[in-house]
Amino acid sequence: xxxxxxxxxxxxxxxxxxxxxxxxxxxxxxxxxxxxxxxxxxxxxxxxxxxxxxxxxxxxxxxxxxxxxxxxxxxxxxxxxxxxxxxxxxxxxxxxxxxxxxxxxxxxxxxxxxxxxxxxxxxxxxxxxxxxxxxxxxxxxxxxxxxxxxxxxxxxxxxxxxxxxxxxxxxxxxxxxxxxxxxxxxxxxxxxxxxxxxxxxxxxxxxxxxxxxxxxxxxxxxxx
Amino acid sequence: xxxxxxxxxxxxxxxxxxxxxxxxxxxxxxxxxxxxxxxxxxxxxxxxxxxxxxxxxxxxxxxxxxxxxxxxxxxxxxxxxxxxxxxxxxxxxxxxxxxxxxxxxxxxxxxxxxxxxxxxxxxxxxxxxxxxxxxxxxxxxxxxxxxxxxxxxxxxxxxxxxxxxxxxxxxxxxxxxxxxxxxxxxxxxxxxxxxxxxxxxxxxxxxxxxxxxxxxxxxxxxxx
DNA sequence: ACCTGAACACCGTTCAAGT
DNA sequence: ACCTGAACACCGTTCAAGT
Numbered sequence: 001x002x003x004x005x006x007x008x009x010x011x012x013x014x015x016x017x018x019x020x021x022x023x024x025x026x027x028x029x030x031x032x033x034x035x036x037x038x039x040x041x042x043x044x045x046x047x048x049x050x051x052x053x054x055x056x057x058x059x060x061x062x063x064x065x066x067x068x069x070x071x072x073x074x075x076x077x078x079x080x081x082x083x084x085x086x087x088x089x090x091x092x093x094x095x096x097x098x099x100x101x102x103x104x105x106x107x108x109x110x111x112x113x114x115x116x117x118x119x120x121x122x123x124x125x126x127x128x129x130x131x132x133x134x135x136x137x138x139x140x141x142x143x144x145x146x147x148x149x150x151x152x153x154x155x156x157x158x159x160x161x162x163x164x165x166x167x168x169x170x171x172x173x174x175x176x177x178x179x180x181x182x183x184x185x186x187x188x189x190x191x192x193x194x195x196x197x198x199x200x201x202x203x204x205x206x207x208x209x210x211x212x213x214x215x216x217x218x219x220x221x222x223x224x
Numbered sequence: 225x226x227x228x229x230x231x232x233x234x235x236x237x238x239x240x241x242x243x244x245x246x247x248x249x250x251x252x253x254x255x256x257x258x259x260x261x262x263x264x265x266x267x268x269x270x271x272x273x274x275x276x277x278x279x280x281x282x283x284x285x286x287x288x289x290x291x292x293x294x295x296x297x298x299x300x301x302x303x304x305x306x307x308x309x310x311x312x313x314x315x316x317x318x319x320x321x322x323x324x325x326x327x328x329x330x331x332x333x334x335x336x337x338x339x340x341x342x343x344x345x346x347x348x349x350x351x352x353x354x355x356x357x358x359x360x361x362x363x364x365x366x367x368x369x370x371x372x373x374x375x376x377x378x379x380x381x382x383x384x385x386x387x388x389x390x391x392x393x394x395x396x397x398x399x400x401x402x403x404x405x406x407x408x409x410x411x412x413x414x415x416x417x418x419x420x421x422x423x424x425x426x427x428x429x430x431x432x433x434x435x436x437x438x439x440x441x442x443x444x445x446x447x448x
Numbered sequence: 449a450c451c452t453g454a455a456c457a458c459c460g461t462t463c464a465a466g467t
Numbered sequence: 468a469c470c471t472g473a474a475c476a477c478c479g480t481t482c483a484a485g486t
Contacts, residue, residue, distance in 0.1 A: 230452090231451070231452075232451090232452075233451065233452035233453070234450085234451060234452075235449060235450040235451055236450070236451060239449080239450065239451090240450085240451075241450080241451090273451080273452095274451075274452055274453075276451080276452075276453085277450070277451055277452075280449075280450050280451075281450090
């Protein structure tokens with residue numbers, strides 16, 4: 001049933017596509033083709049179908065990308081906000097969030113740009129975090145900045161994963177920016193010693209900085 | 225000399241385009257057309273020229289975008305790293321960096337995705353920062369993570385500027401995510417009182433957290 | 449050297465026609 | 468309801484032909 005039988009026009013007895021199959025294909029495609037080659041045409045080809053067939057199941061390309069984000073959001077839990085102090089609960093959340101993106105490096109370039117749709121999951125996950133912080137003493141006026149600052153760092157870090165390891169034009173770099181060069185080499189060495197990537201090391205450092213800063217900030221609020 | 229005189233083929237006596245004019249046009253176009261409408265075809269139209277004419281001055285679309293990044297990088301100074309302590313010098317740098325992006329909100333979606341080219345300015349600016357941190361006591365092994373973590377936050381925050389003010393589906397939000405809703409409203413009120421945007425307020429908070437965390441971290445290094 | 453015009457291989461999306 | 472095929476208005480880029 002492979003190449004030799006182009007399907008003829010008309011509704012097939014058995015539907016070929018579903019929304020979920022389309023999203024499956026979208027993840028595969030973004031992995032192989034990257035941001036550039038991610039098109040409805042390629043997606044249709046991969047699913048063995050003509051491009052217009054997709055539009056029976058999704059409204060347009062943006063809906064496909066939003067559905068990918070929704071699936072990524074569903075892929076990790078917002079856990080421990082009820083049984084751990086906020087500063088401990090935020091750490092696994094931040095890592096899970098960032099890793100979910102890093103697992104689909106090519107996808108995040110698609111997502112970062114697209115304004116949020118109205119997927120429920122995302123809201124409900126956030127509500128868990130906001131209300132946990134509030135219960136544990138954060139003033140409401142601070143909540144949004146705290147969570148969104150963390151998220152900005154997470155998203156920026158996910159884009160950092162995308163950066164090619166040696167993007168910094170090695171030759172010119174060593175000559176004209178020796179300290180920077182040495183610093184990047186040192187980070188690479190640290191990463192290797194820990195069995196992690198350079199981006200992992202930096203994410204760990206940055207997250208600790210933020211959480212540390214947050215604990216100080218809350219103390220100041222409580223003692224005033 | 226407007227509509228009625230389509231230029232005839234052949235080299236004009238006086239060149240019409242320059243690389244700089246093309247980049248000028250690119251900024252205007254990205255402001256008006258956003259990420260979607262940003263095409264070589266539209267850019268040519270705005271410059272009063274046929275699309276292939278652009279290719280006499282730039283190699284391709286990516287070069288245009290990279291040139292935009294270079295210009296943004298040139299638009300702000302890496303100052304005060306010689307006459308202020310690092311934790312004070314980083315603040316105006318971070319704001320200038322982020323504001324340079326925020327001044328061209330539509331542009332940053334183009335930039336965030338594209339891997340760095342080899343523009344010199346960017347390197348040399350970074351070298352100033354790296355070497356200042358090193359002189360002032362930061363271990364080389366820490367430098368890359370410190371600077372890149374900051375940068376990740378900055379870039380993530382610049383993308384936050386892009387997010388529509390009321391993207392969070394107001395109706396559903398108030399019902400199903402009341403704490404989040406209240407928190408976002410509170411942030412909006414704070415911003416209004418300060419004559420700033422919500423994204424500004426969050427950037428300020430996040431940057432303070434990071435710098436505060438950094439000062440703690442350096443103290444720990446020095447006392448060990 | 450630097451423009452136009454024609455051309456190529458792509459896009460996303462709509463719509464009629466088929467079953 | 469769910470597919471194909473034709474069509475439309477777009478892309479980025481190449482290349483010959485003009486001056």
